[in-house]
Amino acid sequence: MRRVAEGIAASAFAVAVVTAAIELLKPYVPVLSLGVLYVFAVLPIAVVYGLALALFVSVASMLAFNWFHLPPVHTFTLADSENWFALAVYLATAVVVAELAARARRRATAAEQRERESALLAELATELLRGRAVDEELGEVGVRVAEVIGVPSAQIELGPPRRPPSACAPLPLEVGERSVGTLYVPEGSDSNIAVRRRFLPALAALLAVAAERDELERGALEAEALRRTDLVKTALLRAVSHDLRSPLTGVRTAIGALRNGSLHLTDEDRAELLDAIDVDSERLQRLVGDLLDLSRLEAGSVPVEHEVWSLEDIVRDAVEGLGARDSVEIVGEAPLVEVDATQVRRVLANLIENALKYSPPGTPVTVRLTATRKEAIVRVVDRGPGLAPEERERVFEPFFRRDGDTRSGAGLGLAIARGFAAANGGRLWAESRPGQGATFALALPVVEVPVGLQV
Amino acid sequence: MTGRRVLVVDDEPQILRALRATLRGAGYTVDAAATVEEALTAAAAHPPEAVILDLILPDGNGTEVTRELRSWSEAPVIVLSAVGEESEKIAALDAGADDYVTKPFSVDELLARLRAVLRRRTDAQSEPVIEIGELRVDVPERVVTVEGRRVKLSPHEFDLLRVLAQNRGKLLTHQTLLREVWGPAYQVEAHYLHVYVSHLRRKLEPDPSSPRYLLTEPGAGYRLVDPTSAPV
Numbered sequence: 001m002r003r004v005a006e007g008i009a010a011s012a013f014a015v016a017v018v019t020a021a022i023e024l025l026k027p028y029v030p031v032l033s034l035g036v037l038y039v040f041a042v043l044p045i046a047v048v049y050g051l052a053l054a055l056f057v058s059v060a061s062m063l064a065f066n067w068f069h070l071p072p073v074h075t076f077t078l079a080d081s082e083n084w085f086a087l088a089v090y091l092a093t094a095v096v097v098a099e100l101a102a103r104a105r106r107r108a109t110a111a112e113q114r115e116r117e118s119a120l121l122a123e124l125a126t127e128l129l130r131g132r133a134v135d136e137e138l139g140e141v142g143v144r145v146a147e148v149i150g151v152p153s154a155q156i157e158l159g160p161p162r163r164p165p166s167a168c169a170p171l172p173l174e175v176g177e178r179s180v181g182t183l184y185v186p187e188g189s190d191s192n193i194a195v196r197r198r199f200l201p202a203l204a205a206l207l208a209v210a211a212e213r214d215e216l217e218r219g220a221l222e223a224e225a226l227r228r229t230d231l232v233k234t235a236l237l238r239a240v241s242h243d244l245r246s247p248l249t250g251v252r253t254a255i256g257a258l259r260n261g262s263l264h265l266t267d268e269d270r271a272e273l274l275d276a277i278d279v280d281s282e283r284l285q286r287l288v289g290d291l292l293d294l295s296r297l298e299a300g301s302v303p304v305e306h307e308v309w310s311l312e313d314i315v316r317d318a319v320e321g322l323g324a325r326d327s328v329e330i331v332g333e334a335p336l337v338e339v340d341a342t343q344v345r346r347v348l349a350n351l352i353e354n355a356l357k358y359s360p361p362g363t364p365v366t367v368r369l370t371a372t373r374k375e376a377i378v379r380v381v382d383r384g385p386g387l388a389p390e391e392r393e394r395v396f397e398p399f400f401r402r403d404g405d406t407r408s409g410a411g412l413g414l415a416i417a418r419g420f421a422a423a424n425g426g427r428l429w430a431e432s433r434p435g436q437g438a439t440f441a442l443a444l445p446v447v448e449v450p451v452g453l454q455v
Numbered sequence: 456m457t458g459r460r461v462l463v464v465d466d467e468p469q470i471l472r473a474l475r476a477t478l479r480g481a482g483y484t485v486d487a488a489a490t491v492e493e494a495l496t497a498a499a500a501h502p503p504e505a506v507i508l509d510l511i512l513p514d515g516n517g518t519e520v521t522r523e524l525r526s527w528s529e530a531p532v533i534v535l536s537a538v539g540e541e542s543e544k545i546a547a548l549d550a551g552a553d554d555y556v557t558k559p560f561s562v563d564e565l566l567a568r569l570r571a572v573l574r575r576r577t578d579a580q581s582e583p584v585i586e587i588g589e590l591r592v593d594v595p596e597r598v599v600t601v602e603g604r605r606v607k608l609s610p611h612e613f614d615l616l617r618v619l620a621q622n623r624g625k626l627l628t629h630q631t632l633l634r635e636v637w638g639p640a641y642q643v644e645a646h647y648l649h650v651y652v653s654h655l656r657r658k659l660e661p662d663p664s665s666p667r668y669l670l671t672e673p674g675a676g677y678r679l680v681d682p683t684s685a686p687v
């Protein structure tokens with residue numbers, strides 16, 4: 001309503017301005033030819049307010065022209081019959097111009113609207129295709145849709161329609177017969193029907209594609225996860241069965257030979273067989289113990305007995321236990337730690353044993369002790385073949401074995417070491433580079449020693 | 456006294472030690488190897504009369520050893536396989552291995568298989584007439600009799616029986632049989648083989664539902680045995 005009143009005022013003003021201008025120009029130009037100036041009143045009104053007011057301005061202009069400028073002035077009669085004709089031509093021109101201008105304006109408005117719609121659709125398509133999950137984008141999309149279809153706010157929900165939120169009108173988003181979701185707009189907000197018909201199906205199609213893609217992606221991720229667990233399980237089963245069966249085969253073969261009455265065994269053969277049984281049964285015992293430790297670590301049921309220890313002592317202890325005093329050099333020093341010494345000794349023994357196994361003969365393994373403000377760090381350094389970057393984490397997986405590697409055992413040592421390190425509040429990681437030897441680092445939290453008691 | 460030479464290949468040191476002592480105790484002369492390379496070097500240095508071969512080796516697999524060995528030696532090969540190594544086992548048998556035992560195996564079983572493959576090797580493959588128990592196969596005349604009674608066989612049935620009989624006691628894989636009887640083009644049509652085997656059993660076996668001559672090795676192949684001699 002306000003806009004109509006404003007339009008009428010603007011029309012009156014435009015007519016008045018042109019009438020005054022003609023009054024000013026009248027002394028210099030034949031008055032009849034000045035009637036065409038009223039086009040300048042009709043045109044802007046047509047463009048800004050549309051055809052109806054423009055027609056009103058056309059008629060008002062002719063009346064004003066007749067009243068103020070055509071003799072006899074201040075009457076609606078005309079002295080000269082030619083003037084009637086001129087007036088009619090002016091009126092017709094004004095009406096045609098008004099219509100053309102109004103049509104151009106409608107076209108421009110529609111084009112702008114479509115441009116906004118397609119710009120939004122294109123932008124949405126780009127964003128959704130870039131791989132952003134459609135659910136996370138819905139809020140933002142709603143705001144933009146509201147702008148485009150000319151409502152104060154809009155909310156999009158995917159999936160089957162539900163009861164609309166209070167004071168909201170649901171607009172279905174459909175692709176063909178299939179419902180994709182619902183667009184909720186405030187009740188009573190009127191949006192252009194044509195826009196809805198044109199824009200909403202396009203929006204729905206886009207959202208449907210995006211939702212479908214999300215679904216497929218989720219499915220693919222789940223399938224991939226399942227496949228991986230399956231692979232891990234198969235590898236695990238194979239590793240366990242191989243590592244258990246090999247020593248078992250050794251033991252059984254040797255016992256079978258010892259008990260077989262038809263064989264003629266020399267004393268030397270007999271000793272060989274007993275030794276094979278000894279070595280393989282010990283290997284079995286270790287493997288079973290390791291498996292047990294690993295499962296307890298994974299279940300988090302390993303009791304940790306914290307006591308304050310010198311890390312250096314634990315390192316020396318581990319080296320002694322391996323009988324490797326001559327092939328391990330210990331450098332540096334570390335602060336006190338509060339740990340379960342048996343478990344940390346086990347971690348270090350596993351690391352040092354590993355390092356010895358991969359060291360070229362004659363090269364020592366170095367154990368380097370350092371500390372940061374919060375952690376005591378032990379690095380076990382060998383001069384062996386080192387690790388490829390992609391192996392640095394994988395070596396800690398249970399049953400991990402490098403391709404073609406037969407020196408290692410069941411591949412449990414590092415997994416167990418990491419488990420015990422974590423159980424003692426520490427961290428264990430590899431820092432190796434291929435060709436430069438392997439370094440394994442164990443970090444344990446240092447003990448806060450009261451100032452007066454520091455060693 | 457030096458016995459027949461056997462090469463044992465296994466990367467598990469204790470199994471290798473146990474097998475070496477066992478085979479020595481059974482009167483064989485034993486060479487041992489732990490890798491593909493060692494195995495081929497040892498075989499070349501002292502050609503073995505039989506090979507006992509682990510399937511998974513650190514630098515390759517038993518199939519490679521078998522194939523390499525077969526290019527110059529007829530020595531029978533027994534592969535040691537574990538559950539979960541079926542495809543490797545079949546590959547080794549296809550490459551020319553003679554038999555397999557599954558880990559963990561009994562010493563008696565291994566020694567029996569070894570005796571069997573060594574005995575078989577002394578049977579000439581080119582005998583014109585092969586007798587297995589009550590079964591008699593006359594290769595040049597293409598005539599088969601069971602307990603003296605003549606049995607009519609189709610050409611393919613006869614060829615299948617001939618291949619099995621010429622390799623008596625030896626496990627022949629599906630692929631080997633298909634290749635020998637039908638030619639390389641039919642290698643994928645394993646069901647041909649099962650059909651012909653059941654035909655043969657109906658014609659030859661006293662009780663086709665529990666075969667005594669033509670035995671199935673599940674998942675591997677078939678072998679023709681002499682039911683009257685000791686089991687392998």
